[in-house]
Amino acid sequence: MKMDSRLILALDETDVPKALHVLDEVCGIIDAVKINWPLILSAGPEIITTLSQKADVICDFKIADIPNTDRLIIEQSVKRGASGVIVHAFTGTDSLKECVSAAGGRDVFVVTEMSHPGGQEFTAKHAEEFAAMAAECGASGLIAPATRPERIKKIKESAPGLLILSPGVGAQGGSASNAVLNGADYVIVGRSIYGSSDPKDAAQKLADEIKALRF
Ligand code: NUP
Numbered sequence: 769m770k771m772d773s774r775l776i777l778a779l780d781e782t783d784v785p786k787a788l789h790v791l792d793e794v795c796g797i798i799d800a801v802k803i804n805w806p807l808i809l810s811a812g813p814e815i816i817t818t819l820s821q822k823a824d825v826i827c828d829f830k831i832a833d834i835p836n837t838d839r840l841i842i843e844q845s846v847k848r849g850a851s852g853v854i855v856h857a858f859t860g861t862d863s864l865k866e867c868v869s870a871a872g873g874r875d876v877f878v879v880t881e882m883s884h885p886g887g888q889e890f891t892a893k894h895a896e897e898f899a900a901m902a903a904e905c906g907a908s909g910l911i912a913p914a915t916r917p918e919r920i921k922k923i924k925e926s927a928p929g930l931l932i933l934s935p936g937v938g939a940q941g942g943s944a945s946n947a948v949l950n951g952a953d954y955v956i957v958g959r960s961i962y963g964s965s966d967p968k969d970a971a972q973k974l975a976d977e978i979k980a981l982r983f
Contacts, residue, residue, distance in 0.1 A: 769824050769851065769875060770799050773975040774948065776826065776933060777801045778958030779819075782810040790962045791822055794971040800824040800851070802956055813848055820849030830879060832856035835866035842870035852877060854911060857898035858891075864905040875909065878902035880923050883913035883936030895919065899926035909933055909953070914942030917950035924951040937974070939963070944977050 777798045781787040787807055801823045807815060808827075819825045827850040831838050838855070845853055852875030855867045868876050880902075881887050881895035891898075899910050909931030912923045924932055934952035936942035938960025947955050957974060964970035 769826075769954075771953065773797055773799055774952075774954045774978050775799060775944075775971060775975050776954050776956045777823075777961055777971070778828070778935065778956050779803050779962060780806045780958050781962045782806050784811045784815070787811070787815075787962070788818075790967045791819060793968040794961060795822050797968070797971045797975050798823060799954065800826055802826040802828050802854075804828040813844070816845065816848035816850055820851070824851040825849060826852040826854060826875070826877065828854040830854055830856050831867060832859050833863065834859075835863050838863050838867050839870040842867055846871065846874055851875060852908070854879060855907075857901055858894070861901060861905060864901060864907065868906040876907045877909045877911055877931075877933055878907045879911045881913050881916070881919055882911075883915045883934075883940055883942070887913060888916075892919070895923050896926040899923045899930070903927040903930055911935065911956075912952070914944070914947035914952065914955060915940050917942070917946040917952075920947060920950040920952055944974050945981060948978055948981055 775798050827845045854877045857878045880898045881892045912920045914934035914936035931953045933954045934947040935956035937944045937955045937957045944955045961970045
């Protein structure tokens with residue numbers, strides 16, 4: 769995945785023509801597009817291939833199963849053009865190792881502490897352990913909350929070599945600058961871009977905000 773704007777679009781728009789239009793508008797600004805069940809269920813899995821012709825596609829399936837099922841899901845995602853997948857860590861080391869192996873060099877990003885308030889109930893208690901385990905299993909990076917930037921710093925300390933992708937900017941209350949200043953390598957932004965009346969302008973403003981931090 770390239771590292772130019774450090775902005776990843778979360779394309780949870782379920783109106784498929786609108787989703788494609790938004791991606792066309794912001795394609796030149798973002799470093800990757802992340803898709804989740806809402807768009808997959810609306811458009812069908814072939815949307816992975818369609819989008820992969822325009823940008824790197826991260827499949828945010830939050831995979832959380834036994835190793836064999838994890839492998840089957842990741843193989844299908846990669847076959848359709850995914851350049852990365854997002855997986856849960858609570859399933860344990862064997863599942864996570866299988867995810868990395870099945871991805872065959874594509875990026876595996878591991879959820880640590882989730883960005884919504886409920887993320888503090890369970891995931892926060894194990895976030896540092898999840899991060900260390902992700903590093904041990906050969907994952908590329910971590911998902912850590914832009915809504916709690918101080919936690920990004922802590923989580924990064926547990927797995928210094930891994931990329932940090934931070935969702936929770938905008939609609940969930942987090943700020944792109946605060947996330948990056950606390951160690952996020954990329955921010956993931958959905959509604960504040962695809963829900964905007966001018967997605968291109970919204971994406972450009974976020975890219976400019978990050979660039980102003982002088983990378
Ligand atoms: O902890 C997480 N928080 C989160 O919001 C892990 C995620 N993968 N996400 C995803 O990021 C969420 O499912 C959505 O696709 C995106 C954030 O979207 P928005 O709040 O910017 O609209």
